Amino acid sequence: MEDKIQFELNGKPVEIPMDEHQTLLWALRTYFNLTGTKYGCGQGDCGACTVILNGEAIRSCQVGMNEVSGAKVITIEGLASNGELHTLQKAFMEHDALQCGFCTPGMIMNAYGLLLKNPDLTKEEIIAGMEDNFCRCGAHNRIIDAVEAAAKEMKSVETR
Amino acid sequence: MKETKEYNEYTAGETSVPGLRRRDFFKLLGGGLYVFFNVTDALNVLATESEQRRSLPTDYNAFLLIHEDGTVSCYTGKIEMGQGVITSLAQMLADELDVAYEKVKMVMGDTMLCPWDMGTFGSMSTRFFGPPLRAAAAEALAVLLDMAAEKLGISAEQLTVEDGVIISKQDKGKKIAYRELTSGKKIERYLDQKPEVKDYSEFRIMGKSFNHQDGRLKVTGEAKYTADIRVPGMLYARILRPPSHGAKLVSVDTSEAEKQDGVLVVKDRDLIAVLHENPEKAEESRDKIKAEYEFDEKDVNDQNLFDYLLKNAPEGQIINSQGDLDIGKRMVDTLVESEYYNSYVAHATMETHAALAHIEDEKITVWASTQTPFPAQETISRVTGFPLENVRIIPPFLGGGFGGKTAHSQAVEAARLAKITGKPVMVDWSREEEFFYDTFRPAAVVQISTGTDASGKINLWDYKEYYAGERGSDTIYDVPHQRTMAFGRGWRAPEVHPFATGAWRAPGNNTNTFARESQIDIMAAKAQTDPIEFRLKNLTDQRMIGVLKEVAEKAGWKPAASPSGRGFGVACGFDAGAHVAHIAEVEVDQATGRVQVKRVVCAQDMGFCINPEGATIQMEGCINMGLGYSLTEEVKFTGGKIETKDFSSYQLPRFSWIPKIETHILELNEPPQGGGEPAIICMGAVIANAIFDATGARLYHLPMTPDRVLDALKNKL
Ligand code: FES
Ligand code: FES
Numbered sequence: 096m097e098d099k100i101q102f103e104l105n106g107k108p109v110e111i112p113m114d115e116h117q118t119l120l121w122a123l124r125t126y127f128n129l130t131g132t133k134y135g136c137g138q139g140d141c142g143a144c145t146v147i148l149n150g151e152a153i154r155s156c157q158v159g160m161n162e163v164s165g166a167k168v169i170t171i172e173g174l175a176s177n178g179e180l181h182t183l184q185k186a187f188m189e190h191d192a193l194q195c196g197f198c199t200p201g202m203i204m205n206a207y208g209l210l211l212k213n214p215d216l217t218k219e220e221i222i223a224g225m226e227d228n229f230c231r232c233g234a235h236n237r238i239i240d241a242v243e244a245a246a247k248e249m250k251s252v253e254t255r
Numbered sequence: 256m257k258e259t260k261e262y263n264e265y266t267a268g269e270t271s272v273p274g275l276r277r278r279d280f281f282k283l284l285g286g287g288l289y290v291f292f293n294v295t296d297a298l299n300v301l302a303t304e305s306e307q308r309r310s311l312p313t314d315y316n317a318f319l320l321i322h323e324d325g326t327v328s329c330y331t332g333k334i335e336m337g338q339g340v341i342t343s344l345a346q347m348l349a350d351e352l353d354v355a356y357e358k359v360k361m362v363m364g365d366t367m368l369c370p371w372d373m374g375t376f377g378s379m380s381t382r383f384f385g386p387p388l389r390a391a392a393a394e395a396l397a398v399l400l401d402m403a404a405e406k407l408g409i410s411a412e413q414l415t416v417e418d419g420v421i422i423s424k425q426d427k428g429k430k431i432a433y434r435e436l437t438s439g440k441k442i443e444r445y446l447d448q449k450p451e452v453k454d455y456s457e458f459r460i461m462g463k464s465f466n467h468q469d470g471r472l473k474v475t476g477e478a479k480y481t482a483d484i485r486v487p488g489m490l491y492a493r494i495l496r497p498p499s500h501g502a503k504l505v506s507v508d509t510s511e512a513e514k515q516d517g518v519l520v521v522k523d524r525d526l527i528a529v530l531h532e533n534p535e536k537a538e539e540s541r542d543k544i545k546a547e548y549e550f551d552e553k554d555v556n557d558q559n560l561f562d563y564l565l566k567n568a569p570e571g572q573i574i575n576s577q578g579d580l581d582i583g584k585r586m587v588d589t590l591v592e593s594e595y596y597n598s599y600v601a602h603a604t605m606e607t608h609a610a611l612a613h614i615e616d617e618k619i620t621v622w623a624s625t626q627t628p629f630p631a632q633e634t635i636s637r638v639t640g641f642p643l644e645n646v647r648i649i650p651p652f653l654g655g656g657f658g659g660k661t662a663h664s665q666a667v668e669a670a671r672l673a674k675i676t677g678k679p680v681m682v683d684w685s686r687e688e689e690f691f692y693d694t695f696r697p698a699a700v701v702q703i704s705t706g707t708d709a710s711g712k713i714n715l716w717d718y719k720e721y722y723a724g725e726r727g728s729d730t731i732y733d734v735p736h737q738r739t740m741a742f743g744r745g746w747r748a749p750e751v752h753p754f755a756t757g758a759w760r761a762p763g764n765n766t767n768t769f770a771r772e773s774q775i776d777i778m779a780a781k782a783q784t785d786p787i788e789f790r791l792k793n794l795t796d797q798r799m800i801g802v803l804k805e806v807a808e809k810a811g812w813k814p815a816a817s818p819s820g821r822g823f824g825v826a827c828g829f830d831a832g833a834h835v836a837h838i839a840e841v842e843v844d845q846a847t848g849r850v851q852v853k854r855v856v857c858a859q860d861m862g863f864c865i866n867p868e869g870a871t872i873q874m875e876g877c878i879n880m881g882l883g884y885s886l887t888e889e890v891k892f893t894g895g896k897i898e899t900k901d902f903s904s905y906q907l908p909r910f911s912w913i914p915k916i917e918t919h920i921l922e923l924n925e926p927p928q929g930g931g932e933p934a935i936i937c938m939g940a941v942i943a944n945a946i947f948d949a950t951g952a953r954l955y956h957l958p959m960t961p962d963r964v965l966d967a968l969k970n971k972l
Contacts, residue, residue: 114533116535116536116539117533117535118535121533121534121535124482124483125532125533125534128485129476130476130479130480130482130483130485131475131476131477132476133480133482133605133606133654134482134607134683135605135606135607135686136686136901136902137685137686138686138901138902138903140686140901140902140903141605141686141902143605170476171475171476172475172476172477174475175475180471180474180475184474184475185474187470187474188466188467188470188471188474189466191466191467191470191868191872193337193467193470193473193474194337194338194339194467194655194872194873194876195336195337195604195605195606195652195653195654195655195656196337196467196469196472196473196474196478196652196654197337197480197604197605197606197654197655198605199473199474200474200476203474222910222911222913223910223911225910226909226910226911227909228910229605229902229907229909230605230879231603231604231605231655231657231880231907232337232605232655232876232880233875233876233877233878233879233880233908234872234875234876234879235879235908235910235913236875236879236913236916237872237875238910239910239913
């Protein structure tokens with residue numbers, strides 16, 4: 096029998112044939128057809144491929160599928176719930192924090208990972224935490240503003 | 256006429272055929288009111304160039320369609336790559352036609368649905384496409400009014416329009432919607448006379464800010480870029496690449512690759528590829544190919560580059576000359592002679608080049624990340640032998656372009672592989688391939704010899720640019736004795752470079768503005784005059800004066816001669832019809848040579864601004880992107896071997912570098928100008944001038960890396 100890897104993807108149990116050479120990035124993009132996770136460099140440099148693995152923002156191009164067994168993975172497609180956009184997604188739209196939009200899913204997932212760890216991010220912490228995600232279009236200022244606004248909003252919802 | 260020159264710069268050499276036959280699109284698109292228009296005719300930009308006129312479509316190259324349901328589509332060969340024309344063009348159309356913005360849909364770049372267009376670059380969509388688009392919308396409105404007049408039995412003058420409904424001015428009860436007029440009809444109109452378009456005072460939608468039309472798709476990951484397109488049975492291709500641009504394949508052994516499960520190996524002359532449904536398997540197998548090469552390298556690298564370029568320079572062309580340089584020299588008290596350099600710069604879009612080719616029923620469809628779908632269609636037809644009408648190019652969303660996606664060789668590769676294998680084939684370049692095949696902004700040298708008299712008036716301007724390109728080489732200052740010479744054809748001069756070069760956001764202008772505005776700053780410092788005052792004294796162009804004064808006021812500029820120790824720099828320039836001026840504040844770490852740009856203020860005169868929000872975003876993007884070529888971005892190479900392969904050896908601007916940005920768009924009722932490029936051109940000079948103001952050290956070489964800053968600090972007088 097073929098070996099399979101089982102894990103949880105955007106809240107649903109899934110499985111995929113074991114292939115030790117496969118990275119999470121390409122499994123998502125090809126096998127699961129979740130193309131919101133982008134290839135930007137394949138070398139861990141740019142952050143376009145960022146997803147959440149067990150509560151941490153990671154670079155899916157650097158993660159082999161064998162590391163994913165039993166894990167929980169969230170991609171950009173899994174962020175909205177029942178058609179309702181996540182606060183971060185709304186904030187990116189409201190602040191026009193994108194141009195070509197190619198870096199956007201990675202930016203949002205990385206920010207989501209930061210906020211999971213620390214909901215009280217200061218602007219300096221946002222900048223430091225986003226540092227290794229690249230945006231060639233230069234939407235940086237707006238991305239920082241969007242993340243800052245979303246963090247505030249999420250906090251106020253929580254404490255309400 | 257300046258625009259003619261600029262337009263032709265891009266069209267020369269292209270041939271063309273309209274994409275879609277008229278009878279076909281009636282079938283495809285259904286009923287409604289069609290208005291066809293020709294971008295070039297309406298502007299008359301090619302009137303003097305009969306030869307090039309022949310190669311452009313003679314009848315129309317865009318049209319708009321008022322559908323039977325009252326919505327409006329505009330079919331244009333332009334593409335959206337983050338610059339936001341999808342929004343601003345829709346605004347123009349909605350405004351002229353008096354329909355809600357939400358009712359307008361832009362259909363862009365699909366060669367089957369859209370008429371021919373040369374490509375999207377040069378900040379031309381708004382400037383050159385906008386006026387005929389507005390005229391077409393006005394024409395459509397006139398036709399609809401005529402039809403309504405007939406239907407309602409009221410003269411057209413007695414009618415008015417509110418959001419797609421034509422209403423009698425006398426009796427508001429008498430009305431008819433566009434929908435009712437166009438339903439069940441196929442009405443065809445061509446635009447040959449310019450109808451009246453709205454006056455600025457009548458705009459309701461133009462001039463207002465709109466968020467990106469495509470925002471929701473992009474924050475949810477639903478937006479499809481080329482590499483996201485899926486076709487059943489598609490294979491990923493991984494292509495054998497030479498180690499250098501000077502390498503020639505002499506022998507190849509693919510036997511190991513062929514042994515891998517499920518692979519397909521293609522060997523077609525220069526194209527050797529491994530295909531697999533799993534991209535990582537394809538790559539693994541491709542890496543098992545053994546290949547030997549013969550090398551014929553140019554003796555040039557990033558160290559001896561500028562000597563090489565000057566040594567191999569072709570003869571210069573005088574592109575502008577006024578007065579007499581010898582007389583000018585005699586009128587000069589202070590002579591400044593400088594040489595400026597800039598290295599090769601990559602486009603480095605976050606999306607690499609990708610294309611998916613799919614053949615069905617003798618027709619080939621290629622989804623491609625390209626700024627030039629129609630030229631790509633022609634190339635693919637020529638290379639694969641499919642007749643032009645059977646080649647369809649669809650450009651999905653582009654993950655950045657900046658000129659880098661005017662080249663489309665990935666689409667040709669995908670098409671060839673699809674034809675050979677009969678399967679749908681995806682060619683999506685790796686980051687390394689992207690650096691290797693990028694059409695870099697050319698390395699360039701500018702030599703300037705200028706002089707002022709005792710009063711600080713510039714009397715002499717002798718300007719020579721090598722390989723940068725003419726764009727932005729205008730003197731802009733009022734100098735009685737001046738000459739500008741161009742050596743080499745700018746980014747269109749492949750012969751000297753060891754690899755491909757091409758248009759890079761505001762081609763030519765980044766280099767030229769860096770040189771000119773640095774030189775002005777040197778003269779101002781020598782004259783011990785505040786750099787803004789010095790510029791104003793030597794300018795007569797009222798719009799340039801306007802942006803300079805605006806930026807000075809908005810930044811709270813306090814006049815002082817440089818170096819003042821404050822770290823403030825200024826620069827101004829002209830690009831794509833727009834005037835810009837920047838002020839920057841920097842901090843220089845004198846121990847490490849690292850420069851931090853803390854604040855950039857930018858004033859832009861772009862005529863009437865269609866979408867202030869969109870234009871602001873472009874200005875911010877220009878400023879942030881400009882930090883890269885100013886401070887770090889430089890392609891390393893040895894002969895044809897590109898040493899820069901990844902983002903650790905090619906540093907893009909990061910979050911921690913980002914300055915506080917303040918943008919100011921002048922409010923003017925003048926024809927709209929380009930907005931995607933102008934604000935990037937000053938970045939080199941404004942930072943160099945600020946570094947000088949902070950430290951007294953002058954930088955002549957872009958990028959101004961820490962090493963170069965340290966050198967300049969050591970060498971300062
Ligand atoms: S694609 Fe994974 S970091 Fe760039
Ligand atoms: S929006 Fe284009 S790369 Fe960030």
